Amino acid sequence: MLHDFHLDVRAGELLGLLGPSGSGKTTLLRIIAGLDFPDRGRVLFGGDDATGLPVQQRAVGFVFQHYALFKHMSVADNIAYGLNARKRSDRPSRTEIRRRVGDLLDLIKLSGFGDRYPSQLSGGQRQRVALARALAVEPRVLLLDEPFGALDAQVRKDLRRWLREIHDRTGQTTIFVTHDQDEALELSDRVAVLDKGRLEQVGTPDEVQDSPASATVLKFLGDAVEVEAIAEGGQVRVEGRPVPSVVAPDGLIGPVKLYVRPWQIQLTEPAAAHLHGTVRASHRSQGRQRIEVDRGEGRPLLVEDFDGERYAAGRDVGLRIVGGYVFA
Amino acid sequence: MSEGAVILSGPPPAARAQSAVGEGRAVRWTLIAVAIVFLALFLVLPMLTIFVQAFSKGWETYLATFREPDAIAAVKLTLTVAAIAVPFNLVFGVAAAWAIAKFEFPGKSLLVTLIDLPFSVSPVVSGLIYVLVFGSQGVFGGFFAAHGIQILFALPGIVLATIFVTFPFVARELIPLMQEQGTAEEEAALTLGASGLWAFLTVTLPNIRWGLLYSVLLCNARAMGEFGAVSVVSGHIRGLTNTIPLHVEILYNEYNFVAAFAVASLLAGLALVTLLLKSVLEWRYAGELAAGGRH
Numbered sequence: 001m002l003h004d005f006h007l008d009v010r011a012g013e014l015l016g017l018l019g020p021s022g023s024g025k026t027t028l029l030r031i032i033a034g035l036d037f038p039d040r041g042r043v044l045f046g047g048d049d050a051t052g053l054p055v056q057q058r059a060v061g062f063v064f065q066h067y068a069l070f071k072h073m074s075v076a077d078n079i080a081y082g083l084n085a086r087k088r089s090d091r092p093s094r095t096e097i098r099r100r101v102g103d104l105l106d107l108i109k110l111s112g113f114g115d116r117y118p119s120q121l122s123g124g125q126r127q128r129v130a131l132a133r134a135l136a137v138e139p140r141v142l143l144l145d146e147p148f149g150a151l152d153a154q155v156r157k158d159l160r161r162w163l164r165e166i167h168d169r170t171g172q173t174t175i176f177v178t179h180d181q182d183e184a185l186e187l188s189d190r191v192a193v194l195d196k197g198r199l200e201q202v203g204t205p206d207e208v209q210d211s212p213a214s215a216t217v218l219k220f221l222g223d224a225v226e227v228e229a230i231a232e233g234g235q236v237r238v239e240g241r242p243v244p245s246v247v248a249p250d251g252l253i254g255p256v257k258l259y260v261r262p263w264q265i266q267l268t269e270p271a272a273a274h275l276h277g278t279v280r281a282s283h284r285s286q287g288r289q290r291i292e293v294d295r296g297e298g299r300p301l302l303v304e305d306f307d308g309e310r311y312a313a314g315r316d317v318g319l320r321i322v323g324g325y326v327f328a
Numbered sequence: 329m330s331e332g333a334v335i336l337s338g339p340p341p342a343a344r345a346q347s348a349v350g351e352g353r354a355v356r357w358t359l360i361a362v363a364i365v366f367l368a369l370f371l372v373l374p375m376l377t378i379f380v381q382a383f384s385k386g387w388e389t390y391l392a393t394f395r396e397p398d399a400i401a402a403v404k405l406t407l408t409v410a411a412i413a414v415p416f417n418l419v420f421g422v423a424a425a426w427a428i429a430k431f432e433f434p435g436k437s438l439l440v441t442l443i444d445l446p447f448s449v450s451p452v453v454s455g456l457i458y459v460l461v462f463g464s465q466g467v468f469g470g471f472f473a474a475h476g477i478q479i480l481f482a483l484p485g486i487v488l489a490t491i492f493v494t495f496p497f498v499a500r501e502l503i504p505l506m507q508e509q510g511t512a513e514e515e516a517a518l519t520l521g522a523s524g525l526w527a528f529l530t531v532t533l534p535n536i537r538w539g540l541l542y543s544v545l546l547c548n549a550r551a552m553g554e555f556g557a558v559s560v561v562s563g564h565i566r567g568l569t570n571t572i573p574l575h576v577e578i579l580y581n582e583y584n585f586v587a588a589f590a591v592a593s594l595l596a597g598l599a600l601v602t603l604l605l606k607s608v609l610e611w612r613y614a615g616e617l618a619a620g621g622r623h
Binding site for chain 2: 033082
């Protein structure tokens with residue numbers, strides 16, 4: 001279910017469609033591809049109306065989450081499928097097809113794998129073949145539906161970087177769908193955040209992170225703590241103390257919700273703190289520590305800090321808020 | 329090694345003779361013996377009897393049975409019926425399975441139930457249906473009679489009855505198989521520019537080929553062996569409307585046991601070949617056959 005919105009994809013860009021499951025991002029991708037059809041609204045390719053065009057004539061490359069490789073065909077035949085499916089008059093010669101398949105195998109770093117079958121490849125290799133198959137028809141736009149969703153964490157990261165390289169080299173206009181914030185922020189030129197069928201925000205990874213358009217975008221892009229605050233004269237105060245570097249929107253006065261990232265809270269001496277609490281638990285990962293602080297009511301606050309001083313459970317701490325976001 | 333460490337030694341648990349769900353030796357062998365005795369008595373022995381009886385008067389008599397014009401006619405008729413009914417059900421089965429597995433439409437569950445109907449109806453009733461529809465007193469009886477087309481007691485009636493009875497085989501095998509395979513590969517083919525027909529020929533069909541062969545095999549065995557429904561619509565005209573099973577019955581009723589068993593050995597042989605091919609398919613292509621579609 002999608003609501004009305006307008007989304008411009010620029011030629012040559014790598015656009016990430018980011019949203020939780022059920023947000024409509026895959027539906028949007030399938031509508032662009034011509035695999036699903038909208039009740040109303042239009043799909044334009046560089047000014048040409050493609051809304052009524054069947055999928056075969058849209059010249060899109062589609063990569064599916066579970067690869068959807070043709071099991072009974074060799075890797076080379078999979079890649080050549082789109083070329084072989086063309087009418088005789090449009091079909092490149094056999095040698096030309098073989099040459100293109102060879103080039104694409106080089107591109108996906110699987111030269112020599114042309115005679116293998118999909119079942120003989122790993123997940124990451126299969127997805128690379130699926131990408132080559134989609135690129136073989138020289139699509140106007142490449143559409144990837146959760147392309148790394150079925151792969152394990154390490155392969156995901158490698159393939160992510162590799163996809164970025166391929167994009168930089170080919171300049172292929174690409175739209176990919178993901179529910180993984182890190183993936184969208186690392187890979188995309190611009191990110192479109194969808195929620196419940198609405199387009200919440202479109203912007204570069206920096207823009208959506210620095211100035212999220214709504215609490216929904218903010219919460220979806222990472223952990224955030226909600227703190228009761230008061231807006232007054234452009235300032236935001238928590239428990240009477242102003243929060244540095246947070247500016248309240250014009251005309252916003254009275255109680256507001258302040259959204260704070262875990263790294264925008266510091267553990268300090270109780271005297272200088274906005275809030276107080278007791279350490280419930282802490283754990284370390286990759287040079288950082290995450291500390292859960294109980295405030296006696298509500299959910300515990302999550303604080304992220306460099307891996308320095310240890311905070312044992314039960315210790316009383318003060319919390320100083322050094323940043324955050326308020327929405328009108 | 330520190331105290332309290334878990335030390336693994338001896339055979340791994342899986343290698344032990346008695347697993348958690350296993351029974352004692354005696355129980356196990358008793359169960360196996362019961363199964364074997366049962367199979368021998370009710371399946372292998374009757375099968376052997378057919379061949380023993382068929383050859384009881386020697387090769388010459390056996391072969392002479394098949395030089396009878398009526399026997400030749402029965403074999404020809406059976407082959408003709410199968411040659412029409414099986415391809416028809418192949419096409420229908422693929423079309424129905426395709427529609428049910430890949431599309432959503434109103435009345436879908438009703439269609440699935442209807443496909444199973446021939447399995448739940450007695451074959452005699454299936455035959456009677458056609459008598460009621462195409463008989464001289466039937467719904468269409470007058471129409472066909474007026475145009476000089478004979479349906480009942482002729483090839484068309486036998487073919488119709490056979491098609492009805494063997495209707496479900498292909499569709500039932502393919503529906504779960506195609507549902508399991510989903511539509512992603514077809515969609516991939518379409519995005520790559522393939523037409524619907526090309527996608528079907530190059531992607532769908534190769535994906536279901538073994539399941540299709542498997543179901544055609546079973547469909548064919550049933551089409552050639554069907555007795556009840558065909559018996560009702562055939563009229564038992566010797567040399568004209570007798571299929572192999574009907575011919576066996578006639579020979580048997582005339583106390584011509586050797587000939588009856590000789591002809592029956594054809595059907596038994598067909599059953600054995602079908603069973604063998606079916607096993608080969610199941611063993612070789614287990615992954616490409618629908619797990620839920622076994623009959």
